[in-house]
Amino acid sequence: MSEHLYKYLRTETFPTPFCAGCGHGILMGVILRAIDELKLDFKKMVFVSGIGCGAWIPSPHFKTDTLHTLHGRPVAYATGVKKANPELKVVVISGDGDLAAIGGNHLIHAARRNVGLTVICANNSIYGMTGGQLSPTTPKNTKTMTTVMGNPEEAFDLCKLVKACGAKYVARYTVFHTKPLIKAIKTALNTDGFSFIDVVSPCPTQYGRRNQLPTLYDMYAFIKNRLVHFDALKKYKKEELAEKIIIGEYRDED
Amino acid sequence: MIGMAEIRLNRKWCKGCGFCVEICPKDVYTRDTKVSPRGFQEIIIKNPERCIECFLCEYLCPDLAITIIRTQHPINKETLPNDL
Amino acid sequence: MKTIVKSLLAPRKYFMQGNIACAEGALAAGCRYYAGYPITPSSEIMEHMSIRLPEVGGVFMQMEDEIASICSMIGASWAGAKVMTATSGPGFSLMLEGIGYAVMTETPCVIVDVQRAGPATGQATKPAQGDVMQARWGAHGDHRIIALSPWSVQEMYDLTIKAFNFSEKYRVPTILLADEVVAHLKESFVVKPEIEIYNRDKTLTETPFGTQEEDGVPPMPCFGQGAQLLVTGSTHNEYGIRKVADPDVQERLVTRLCKKIDNHKKDICLTERYFTDNAEYLFVAYGISARSSYAVVSELRESQINAGLLRYITIWPFDEETLKECALEAKVIFVPEMNQGQLVLEIMRILPHQKVIPIPKTRGEAIYPSDIIKVFRKYHE
Numbered sequence: 001m002s003e004h005l006y007k008y009l010r011t012e013t014f015p016t017p018f019c020a021g022c023g024h025g026i027l028m029g030v031i032l033r034a035i036d037e038l039k040l041d042f043k044k045m046v047f048v049s050g051i052g053c054g055a056w057i058p059s060p061h062f063k064t065d066t067l068h069t070l071h072g073r074p075v076a077y078a079t080g081v082k083k084a085n086p087e088l089k090v091v092v093i094s095g096d097g098d099l100a101a102i103g104g105n106h107l108i109h110a111a112r113r114n115v116g117l118t119v120i121c122a123n124n125s126i127y128g129m130t131g132g133q134l135s136p137t138t139p140k141n142t143k144t145m146t147t148v149m150g151n152p153e154e155a156f157d158l159c160k161l162v163k164a165c166g167a168k169y170v171a172r173y174t175v176f177h178t179k180p181l182i183k184a185i186k187t188a189l190n191t192d193g194f195s196f197i198d199v200v201s202p203c204p205t206q207y208g209r210r211n212q213l214p215t216l217y218d219m220y221a222f223i224k225n226r227l228v229h230f231d232a233l234k235k236y237k238k239e240e241l242a243e244k245i246i247i248g249e250y251r252d253e254d
Numbered sequence: 255m256i257g258m259a260e261i262r263l264n265r266k267w268c269k270g271c272g273f274c275v276e277i278c279p280k281d282v283y284t285r286d287t288k289v290s291p292r293g294f295q296e297i298i299i300k301n302p303e304r305c306i307e308c309f310l311c312e313y314l315c316p317d318l319a320i321t322i323i324r325t326q327h328p329i330n331k332e333t334l335p336n337d338l
Numbered sequence: 339m340k341t342i343v344k345s346l347l348a349p350r351k352y353f354m355q356g357n358i359a360c361a362e363g364a365l366a367a368g369c370r371y372y373a374g375y376p377i378t379p380s381s382e383i384m385e386h387m388s389i390r391l392p393e394v395g396g397v398f399m400q401m402e403d404e405i406a407s408i409c410s411m412i413g414a415s416w417a418g419a420k421v422m423t424a425t426s427g428p429g430f431s432l433m434l435e436g437i438g439y440a441v442m443t444e445t446p447c448v449i450v451d452v453q454r455a456g457p458a459t460g461q462a463t464k465p466a467q468g469d470v471m472q473a474r475w476g477a478h479g480d481h482r483i484i485a486l487s488p489w490s491v492q493e494m495y496d497l498t499i500k501a502f503n504f505s506e507k508y509r510v511p512t513i514l515l516a517d518e519v520v521a522h523l524k525e526s527f528v529v530k531p532e533i534e535i536y537n538r539d540k541t542l543t544e545t546p547f548g549t550q551e552e553d554g555v556p557p558m559p560c561f562g563q564g565a566q567l568l569v570t571g572s573t574h575n576e577y578g579i580r581k582v583a584d585p586d587v588q589e590r591l592v593t594r595l596c597k598k599i600d601n602h603k604k605d606i607c608l609t610e611r612y613f614t615d616n617a618e619y620l621f622v623a624y625g626i627s628a629r630s631s632y633a634v635v636s637e638l639r640e641s642q643i644n645a646g647l648l649r650y651i652t653i654w655p656f657d658e659e660t661l662k663e664c665a666l667e668a669k670v671i672f673v674p675e676m677n678q679g680q681l682v683l684e685i686m687r688i689l690p691h692q693k694v695i696p697i698p699k700t701r702g703e704a705i706y707p708s709d710i711i712k713v714f715r716k717y718h719e
Contacts, residue, residue: 002312003262003321013579014267015317020294021271025316033313046561048413060568060579065561067416068570068580069409070439076406080413080421081561083397084371088417088562106409109402178313204271216316217276 008032008042013060018053021216023201024122026175028057031093031120033178034185045089048078050103053129054095054122054201072102075110078117086116089189096123096137100156104136111165114193120185121158121196124203132206139243143210158198159250168193170250174200174223177247184249200245259305260323263297267319270294274311274320280304283311339539342532343368346394349531356494356521357382357424360450360514361390363498364422367535369448370396371414371421373407375429378462379518380452383424404429408436408449415445416569418540418560420502424450428459430469431476437511438477439571441595444509444547444558446538448501451513452521453676455702464702465518467625467676471683473513474654480592482599484606485513485654487624488520492527497651503536504606508598509555515653517676519626519704548576552590553597599655607657610649611664613639617646619718620668622661622685624650626704627674633707634714643718653681658688665689670717672697674710693717 009032018024035042047058051071059068069077074092082090092099099107099121110117125142127133132145137158141150163170169191173181181199188195202208202219213219223245228236230248261282270290274297275283282305285295305322312322346366354362361383364372372387374380384400391398397414401407404425411421425433430451440447453469455461473485484504488497498514505512541557542565549556556576559565568578573588581587599606612635614620619638623631628649638645648664650657665671671689673682674697682696697713699705 005318009318015269015319016267018316020269020316021273022316025318026314029313029315029318043564044562046417059570063566065416065565065567066569067413067561068568068572069412070435070571073405073409073436076401076409077413079399079401079406080371080373080410080415081417083399083410084414084417084419084421085560085562105402106406109406176314215276216271216273220273220277 005029005032005036008035008063009061010063016061017056019205021202021204022053023124023175023203023216024053024057026178027120027122027199027201028061030175030178030181031057031185034182034189037182038186038189040089040189044087045091046081048074048081048090048092050074050094050098052095052098052127053124054093055098057093057122072098073106074098075103075106075117075119079110079113079115082116090117091189092117092119093122095128096121096125096158097127097135100136100158107162108165111162111167111194111196114166114168116193118188118191118195119197121198122201123158123198124201124207125155126203126207128203128206132210142207144207145210157246159196159246162196163250166194167196169195170197171248172198172200172245172250173247174227174245175202176220176223258303259307259325261299261302261305262321262323263299264319264321265296267317268297269317270297271316272297274315277310277314279308279310280306339537341535341537343535345529345531345533347529349529351526351528353524353526354491355382355524356488356491356516357452358386359491359495359527360424360498360516360521361386363495364448364502365390365394366533367499367502368420368537369422369502370394371411371419372396372423373399373401373410373414373421374423374425375401375404375407377404377426377429379454379521380424380426380450382521383450404432405436408433408440408447411447412436412440412443412445415447416561416567420446420506422448422450424452426452426454427456427469430472434472434476437483438479438481440511441477441481441483442571443569444556444595445511446505446509446558447511448498448505449511449513450498451515453515453517455700461702463518465626465676465704466700466702467517467627468680468700469515470653470675470677470680473515480596482596483511483513483654484508484599484652485515486608486651487515487653489625489629489649490520490527491523491525493651494520495527495529499533499535500608503534506536506538507555508602508606509538509558510599515625517625545576547574547578549594552594553601554594555598603655603657606652606655607660608651609657609660610651612647612649614646614648614664616644616667617664618644618667618669619646619714620665620671621645621647621710622650622671622673623647623675624653624681627676630705630707630710631674634710637707650681656684661685661688665692668692670695672710672714674699674705676700676705
């Protein structure tokens with residue numbers, strides 16, 4: 001990341017605690033670029049995160065107010081922060097297990113309530129910090145620590161879920177889509193109401209290693225071949241989409 | 255050295271994942287052949303003069319360790335990769 | 339910072355339900371954020387807050403569950419508001435992790451637990467005092483909290499204010515451990531023209547999570563003030579930086595979290611004594627059980643029996659000194675409780691050589707003076 005963005009960081013906490021090749025670092029940079037481009041007052045921003053690797057993106061790295069909460073509860077904490085002081089820009093950055101499994105209830109209700117939050121899900125489809133167990137966004141048949149024969153369950157499409165709950169702005173990109181992702185985060189931060197971005201972030205250590213994708217580049221190549229844009233969905237049959245990653249802004253279906 | 259982008263690699267932050275080596279369209283980076291005391295093959299800026307300032311490595315470095323300082327002259331836009 | 343403010347309600351006598359008095363006490367203390375989830379027998383607090391908070395410029399949130407309630411309340415507290423939630427047994431169980439988080443991050447907040455008969459769903463509309471030990475030890479890990487036990491509608495009002503003051507002063511979650519009887523009781527109580535409240539110290543500091551003293555309470559700046567706060571439930575140093583593998587940091591933090599309460603017991607521990615000097619028969623009680631005990635003690639005194647009552651207003655931290663003082667000449671110590679014996683364990687521990695008799699009642703109804711007298715007769719020749 002460019003050195004001109006170091007002003008947003010507690011540089012003394014670096015290097016990051018993430019594994020080599022973890023996508024979360026890329027996401028960290030992208031979020032800061034979006035904030036820098038919008039020229040937001042960083043002092044008036046609060047970053048709320050839960051427990052897990054994704055939660056470490058803002059805490060302790062961001063040089064502003066951060067709230068590192070209980071596992072699964074960042075959206076509930078953020079709701080309290082935002083409601084008690086609406087002048088603060090409140091951003092939740094947390095993982096898929098945190099937001100969608102243990103914290104799923106808070107996520108859907110915050111979307112329903114249309115609380116003025118931006119929620120960024122650092123989605124690596126795995127429980128990284130605890131050793132690579134299945135998460136609710138792990139694709140079917142994927143091998144994890146707790147599904148050594150392959151995941152028998154279907155995965156959540158978090159964007160579809162949150163959109164259905166009434167979120168004002170919903171999008172998904174991978175960390176490799178830096179430019180569109182920056183644009184999406186900027187749109188989300190400017191959205192009046194609840195905004196949600198699902199960011200596919202590769203985890204070579206826990207996810208890749210068990211699925212013959214041990215480096216970030218392997219995961220990059222794997223993800224690249226599975227992308228389908230939301231606007232092109234109609235070209236595909238339902239069964240063709242089973243293993244695809246849908247990217248783009250989720251709009252209301254006509 | 256006028257006309258060459260400055261590539262700054264923050265070695266304290268780099269963990270040697272090597273994504274810059276693989277993602278760079280111009281082969282600017284390479285890995286050291288031997289493993290450093292930190293436990294990985296350090297990244298070497300082998301061909302800095304080849305840099306076309308596409309910024310892929312800067313944006314995609316997972317350790318926020320790369321900064322590219324632009325040259326002052328305009329660069330050849332056609333050489334930029336457009337798949338991302 | 340201690341200040342005197344005018345009471346919100348016009349100063350006079352009121353006839354009110356305990357739950358409503360509690361809500362009014364919270365508003366008077368400066369509560370401006372309430373998050374809760376409906377549960378009998380505490381719901382009236384929430385209903386009243388939903389009407390009154392917007393009137394005073396506060397925020398009311400009905401959350402999706404009790405976990406969300408306590409979490410959003412902690413968030414709001416860091417955003418600078420005085421915060422409260424109210425619940426009962428099942429909801430209180432769900433809140434425990436959040437209470438532990440509030441202890442660790444030293445977040446001022448008030449939790450009202452209107453106790454009902456458990457375990458589990460139990461008897462939703464019936465009183466009990468079964469959450470005494472849960473309030474003390476419920477959150478995991480070594481910690482201290484403050485718990486107050488009201489015995490009247492007056493105290494539902496007064497102690498709610500006190501709970502806010504303790505919570506703000508010591509940066510610790512404070513629990514108002516009420517029960518269904520005082521919560522649904524309607525009686526008259528007095529609102530004084532002025533009340534003393536305590537507002538947290540919001541001084542900008544680099545070290546909002548540590549002090550030089552081993553029992554100090556650091557200032558607590560809030561979000562948006564420019565303090566660059568690092569709030570975390572993980573073990574952290576005085577700056578808030580996570581130190582999850584440092585034994586010294588863990589020891590220093592946990593010691594201070596405990597000592598900041600233990601070393602200020604004189605200020606926190608509130609008790610009331612009735613005829614305890616030279617009492618041969620000492621009744622130790624709290625909440626509604628104390629009210630029944632008071633009736634018993636008054637009756638015994640009229641029959642020239644040397645009985646006394648020590649009433650615990652602050653249950654946690656537990657005031658050991660006062661108990662020892664009052665029990666000096668006691669032949670028998672009775673502990674009536676609406677549970678199978680919880681606070682009595684603490685008393686037995688402190689007075690190992692004295693005769694301590696529990697008077698438990700878990701029938702989902704108030705402990706009556708007759709229940710207490712019945713046991714007393716067995717020990718009074």
